Amino acid sequence: RRSSTKHGPSNVASLPSPSSSIAHWLFGHELLAFTHDATLMYSIWARALGPVYRIRASLFYPDVIVATDHAAVQRVFARATIYVKEPAWRQMIENWSGRGIVWAEGEEHARQRRLLTPAFTPEIVKGMAPDVIQCTEELESKLISHISQTPSQSTTIDIMHPVSACALDIFGRVGLCYDFQALHSTVLTPGPQPAVTAKAQTDATLIMGSWDELVNASLSFAAFVAKGVIRAFPFIMRLPLPVLRQQGTGNRVIQELGARLLDKGGDRKGRDIMSILLKAHDDSEAGDGGGLTRDQIIQNMSTLLMAGHETTAGSVTFIMYELARHPHVQAKLREEIRNGGNMTHDSIQKLQYLDAVIKEGFRLHPTSPVTERVALEDDILPLSKPIIGQDGTIVENIYISKGQAILIPFTTLNTNPLVWGSDGATFRPERWLKEGVENGGVPQPADRPNGWSGITTFCNGPRNCLGWRLGVFETKVIVATLVRSLEFRTTDDVVRTAISPTLQPIINGHGGIMPLRVSLA
Numbered sequence: 430r431r432s433s434t435k436h437g438p439s440n441v442a443s444l445p446s447p448s449s450s451i452a453h454w455l456f457g458h459e460l461l462a463f464t465h466d467a468t469l470m471y472s473i474w475a476r477a478l479g480p481v482y483r484i485r486a487s488l489f490y491p492d493v494i495v496a497t498d499h500a501a502v503q504r505v506f507a508r509a510t511i512y513v514k515e516p517a518w519r520q521m522i523e524n525w526s527g528r529g530i531v532w533a534e535g536e537e538h539a540r541q542r543r544l545l546t547p548a549f550t551p552e553i554v555k556g557m558a559p560d561v562i563q564c565t566e567e568l569e570s571k572l573i574s575h576i577s578q579t580p581s582q583s584t585t586i587d588i589m590h591p592v593s594a595c596a597l598d599i600f601g602r603v604g605l606c607y608d609f610q611a612l613h614s615t616v617l618t619p620g621p622q623p624a625v626t627a628k629a630q631t632d633a634t635l636i637m638g639s640w641d642e643l644v645n646a647s648l649s650f651a652a653f654v655a656k657g658v659i660r661a662f663p664f665i666m667r668l669p670l671p672v673l674r675q676q677g678t679g680n681r682v683i684q685e686l687g688a689r690l691l692d693k694g695g696d697r698k699g700r701d702i703m704s705i706l707l708k709a710h711d712d713s714e715a716g717d718g719g720g721l722t723r724d725q726i727i728q729n730m731s732t733l734l735m736a737g738h739e740t741t742a743g744s745v746t747f748i749m750y751e752l753a754r755h756p757h758v759q760a761k762l763r764e765e766i767r768n769g770g771n772m773t774h775d776s777i778q779k780l781q782y783l784d785a786v787i788k789e790g791f792r793l794h795p796t797s798p799v800t801e802r803v804a805l806e807d808d809i810l811p812l813s814k815p816i817i818g819q820d821g822t823i824v825e826n827i828y829i830s831k832g833q834a835i836l837i838p839f840t841t842l843n844t845n846p847l848v849w850g851s852d853g854a855t856f857r858p859e860r861w862l863k864e865g866v867e868n869g870g871v872p873q874p875a876d877r878p879n880g881w882s883g884i885t886t887f888c889n890g891p892r893n894c895l896g897w898r899l900g901v902f903e904t905k906v907i908v909a910t911l912v913r914s915l916e917f918r919t920t921d922d923v924v925r926t927a928i929s930p931t932l933q934p935i936i937n938g939h940g941g942i943m944p945l946r947v948s949l950a
């Protein structure tokens with residue numbers, strides 16, 4: 430970082446910062462963020478220091494700006510070609526999900542985005558509804574039959590794995606026109622899924638097993654250090670070490686499956702995402718005809734699975750957890766759903782309390798809880814309101830230089846008490862039924878951050894979530910279907926949270942499990 434930018438002297442150093450006495454000498458303030466629940470420290474610091482501050486980074490990397498000011502955040506979201514994902518991290522994205530739209534930057538991103546967008550229109554998502562509802566009813570039947578077989582008609586299950594299996598089955602059908610049968614092989618008892626013998630392995634067990642491994646490996650201190658090392662010493666990623674280019678199992682399985690399905694051709698029904706992408710297929714190897722090459726279609730199927738599967742499953746899981754913690758909300762929701770008639774795409778949209786519950790869940794538990802960007806050039810970040818710098822100066826704009834890292838904690842924006850009111854961090858769906866914090870409602874639209882429903886859960890701008898419409902619909906269907914026939918209560922387990930790599934519930938140090946007490950409603 431330089432102390433002057435092409436727009437004027439950099440004032441990043443004058444931004445407020447947490448006390449250096451709580452910064453680790455080697456890992457800075459980032460160690461505290463890592464050792465506490467998901468985004469907790471970012472929210473605590475925002476309350477103490479204001480909407481924009483800087484933290485000391487690991488391994489002597491320059492200070493990172495943490496931005497929650499609406500104007501500054503909007504600028505970063507909107508200028509997606511200047512504020513890009515950490516370049517050294519791109520190899521990891523490629524390892525886990527291929528060279529698809531999440532990996533792409535600049536013009537290549539804009540091109541892929543244009544070609545993928547037709548797969549997520551309102552009409553296309555409506556056409557996916559029967560598959561979404563059918564997969565979810567299979568989940569409902571599995572849970573009902575499991576509970577009916579227990580002597581007390583009530584038992585503790587891990588809700589996260591079956592919901593994740595259901596989301597995988599949905600993606601299989603709407604994405605690939607393929608039946609993963611993931612739910613079939615999912616064990617409901619709380620705790621890690623049992624190991625599967627090589628003979629019993631399926632695409633679904635491989636994808637879900639490798640995700641479990643990634644979640645728990647990313648929780649470790651070693652993973653925290655590795656992330657800092659890659660950022661501070663990016664040349665490492667260019668070393669010719671095979672381990673740095675090792676393809677994740679989930680990525681490999683889905684790419685092999687995509688290739689097999691494309692080779693088979695013929696019987697595609699035409700409405701699934703891969704068929705829609707095939708319409709944008711470009712026969713030229715290099716893709717210079719403007720469309721997607723066969724390889725890009727396959728890479729994007731993996732990308733879409735990785736971006737959409739566990740984010741949706743995690744959203745449902747945290748909403749079920751909130752419903753278990755708030756039995757009166759659960760009962761009110763059940764009544765609305767039972768009075769709402771048969772579940773169809775259109776009937777779901779009419780359920781207002783369900784809509785409020787889902788929005789409140791997405792607000793409090795964004796399953797991709799932070800995003801990080803690096804500036805490719807000098808820029809000026811505007812602020813909605815001036816802040817007082819550490820040296821007493823008034824800061825109206827932040828002059829940043831090329832290479833500056835910026836972290837945006839979505840949860841902090843979504844729960845800011847100065848915007849959402851003093852109960853901003855509390856689960857209270859009723860707030861979505863009216864406007865105006867003073868009336869107990871949501872803030873007026875102009876006071877909320879930019880993004881879907883005035884929250885940042887799906888990001889915003891040219892890189893906002895491409896699959897939000899499908900994700901919201903799936904979440905509504907799964908929550909409504911489970912709540913209509915089952916009752917959920919909490920257990921005595923202490924639920925912690927971590928970003929690993931998406932928002933995870935942590936029980937006794939193990940990630941990706943959510944035990945809930947379930948009985949027939």
Ligand code: HEM
Pocket residue numbers: 530531542732733734736737738740741744795796797799800801885886887888891892893894895896897899900901904
């Ligand atoms: C319902 C839960 C979901 C949540 C909370 C969520 C959240 C997000 C967020 C925050 C981003 C931006 C990440 C960043 O730039 O740092 C994103 C991007 C993306 N999401 Fe989602 N997502 C969800 C579901 C889905 C689904 C169901 C799909 C598709 C099947 C999907 C596909 C994508 C894609 C392709 C991107 C990259 C867009 C781009 O870079 O242009 N997501 N999502």
